[in-house]
Amino acid sequence: MSSIPEDLSYTKEHEWVAGIDDGLTVTVGITAYAAEQLGDVVYVQVPETGATVAAGDAVGEVESTKSVSDIFAPVAGEIVETNSAVVDDPSLVNTDPYGDGWLFRVRVEGEPEDLLSAAEYGTLTSGES
Amino acid sequence: MSRSTPLRGVHERLGATLTDFAGWQMPLRYGSESAEHNAVRTAAGLFDLSHMGEIFVTGPQAGEALDHALVGHLSILGPARARYTMIVNEDGGILDDLIVYRLDEDRYMVVANASNYAVVARELIARSEGYDARVTDRSDEYALVAVQGPRAAEILRGLTDADVDGLKYYAILPGVVAGAPALIARTGYTGEDGFELFVLNEHAVPVWDALTEAGRDLGLVPAGLSARDTLRLEAGMPLYGNELTSSATPFDAGLGRVVRFDKPGDFVGRSALERAAQDGATRRLVGLVARGRRVPRHGYPVTREGAVVGEVTSGAPSQSLGKPIAMAYVSEDALREGGLTVDIRGSHEPVDVVDLPFYRRSK
Numbered sequence: 326m327s328s329i330p331e332d333l334s335y336t337k338e339h340e341w342v343a344g345i346d347d348g349l350t351v352t353v354g355i356t357a358y359a360a361e362q363l364g365d366v367v368y369v370q371v372p373e374t375g376a377t378v379a380a381g382d383a384v385g386e387v388e389s390t391k392s393v394s395d396i397f398a399p400v401a402g403e404i405v406e407t408n409s410a411v412v413d414d415p416s417l418v419n420t421d422p423y424g425d426g427w428l429f430r431v432r433v434e435g436e437p438e439d440l441l442s443a444a445e446y447g448t449l450t451s452g453e454s
Numbered sequence: 455m456s457r458s459t460p461l462r463g464v465h466e467r468l469g470a471t472l473t474d475f476a477g478w479q480m481p482l483r484y485g486s487e488s489a490e491h492n493a494v495r496t497a498a499g500l501f502d503l504s505h506m507g508e509i510f511v512t513g514p515q516a517g518e519a520l521d522h523a524l525v526g527h528l529s530i531l532g533p534a535r536a537r538y539t540m541i542v543n544e545d546g547g548i549l550d551d552l553i554v555y556r557l558d559e560d561r562y563m564v565v566a567n568a569s570n571y572a573v574v575a576r577e578l579i580a581r582s583e584g585y586d587a588r589v590t591d592r593s594d595e596y597a598l599v600a601v602q603g604p605r606a607a608e609i610l611r612g613l614t615d616a617d618v619d620g621l622k623y624y625a626i627l628p629g630v631v632a633g634a635p636a637l638i639a640r641t642g643y644t645g646e647d648g649f650e651l652f653v654l655n656e657h658a659v660p661v662w663d664a665l666t667e668a669g670r671d672l673g674l675v676p677a678g679l680s681a682r683d684t685l686r687l688e689a690g691m692p693l694y695g696n697e698l699t700s701s702a703t704p705f706d707a708g709l710g711r712v713v714r715f716d717k718p719g720d721f722v723g724r725s726a727l728e729r730a731a732q733d734g735a736t737r738r739l740v741g742l743v744a745r746g747r748r749v750p751r752h753g754y755p756v757t758r759e760g761a762v763v764g765e766v767t768s769g770a771p772s773q774s775l776g777k778p779i780a781m782a783y784v785s786e787d788a789l790r791e792g793g794l795t796v797d798i799r800g801s802h803e804p805v806d807v808v809d810l811p812f813y814r815r816s817k
Contacts, residue, residue: 361471364471364482364483364486364487364680365486365487365488367747367749367771368747368748368749368771370748386799388748388749388771390487390488390680390684390770390771391482391487391680391683391770393749393751393799419486
């Protein structure tokens with residue numbers, strides 16, 4: 326079973342969102358479950374810093390040996406930082422999905438909607454695996 | 455309903471990610487598919503290929519029946535030797551690619567892909583009518599375990615009385631492996647040295663376990679279909695359903711050499727293939743190396759100045775080259791002109807055309 330940290334929020338697209346409670350800037354990555362499903366990640370494309378995104382926009386992609394998936398903006402706002410380390414070493418998504426494998430930070434605009442709790446995300450993924 | 459091989463329980467114990475492949479639950483990977491790929495290149499990998507089909511053709515005219523049914527010249531194949539060949543329909547379209555092993559004077563084993571062996575068996579039965587030969591599909595009785603990589607011979611040697619070192623590439627001999635009767639073939643689909651062991655289902659687990667034990671200190675790891683696919687792609691080997699389909703002839707696939715017009719008698723597809731050989735193909739299967747890091751994948755259009763000039767059949771990040779690689783059918787005109795790109799989800803990424811294979815092992 327892959328881990329689902331209690332203190333993060335989640336999306337149906339298997340991303341995690343950290344720092345949603347302070348309401349300012351959030352960090353986004355993909356979950357351990359998603360990383361396991363993808364297999365070895367070989368390429369990560371992150372959005373441009375400064376870009377304004379709407380929740381649900383495809384803003385990047387993560388590519389593994391067998392497949393490629395879009396990365397979606399889980400919340401609306403402005404991209405304020407991206408993780409150049411994960412672009413240089415995409416395997417960080419596999420080895421540390423909730424830590425060094427983070428993808429980008431968004432300065433949140435408006436109220437985020439439709440995020441899942443750890444328990445809700447656990448229910449979602451237990452039905453899929 | 456998915457089928458399982460006799461090794462399903464072993465894969466589950468090893469924590470494999472299973473995937474449906476041609477109606478079979480097969481191991482996609484056990485851990486990191488890149489690590490499995492690299493282990494086969496540098497040491498050895500252990501594969502369960504029990505989903506493949508084994509069809510036996512026996513009798514005094516078995517060789518002649520295969521000459522008629524397939525594009526190759528199998529009646530002149532030496533005993534204990536193997537040949538890569540194909541079965542085509544009347545239009546010359548590829549029904550499957552095969553390895554045919556001549557077990558002895560009047561006994562052959564045809565190994566077909568999981569997705570096709572029922573069709574192959576049916577066609578072989580129909581096409582051998584009138585020959586003194588008998589076709590028996592024994593796919594359900596046989597498991598296939600492969601050990602592939604530079605240390606494969608070292609791993610197998612201690613488990614069998616058979617002369618592993620004397621066995622030539624594309625040859626086969628019967629032997630006992632870890633107590634089980636086996637057909638031991640020096641063939642594979644990885645671009646490395648290696649062996650394929652055909653054993654009855656009940657022997658699959660003990661043979662797998664014995665190989666695992668023998669390879670423990672030699673870097674042997676279990677390897678799944680994901681690694682198998684990237685290994686064969688680097689080795690420039692076609693996959694049925696990707697490079698090979700019923701709408702392609704062997705000439706389209708750059709494999710016209712397997713068609714033996716010089717053999718006596720008629721064979722199924724001969725007249726269509728003679729036309730195909732004469733006309734020349736308007737498209738060709740080529741290797742592509744991407745300049746960027748995004749991967750051209752199966753089904754993506756090959757483009758030139760925005761116009762579609764071909765299609766990617768297989769693509770993956772290559773461990774050995776450190777770049778994305780692909781095979782694709784591309785029009786001869788576009789190949790002459792150059793400047794090819796692949797439409798990777800809307801953006802046209804530059805690629806270079808290279809000779810196949812992408813990877814060749816050092817002898």
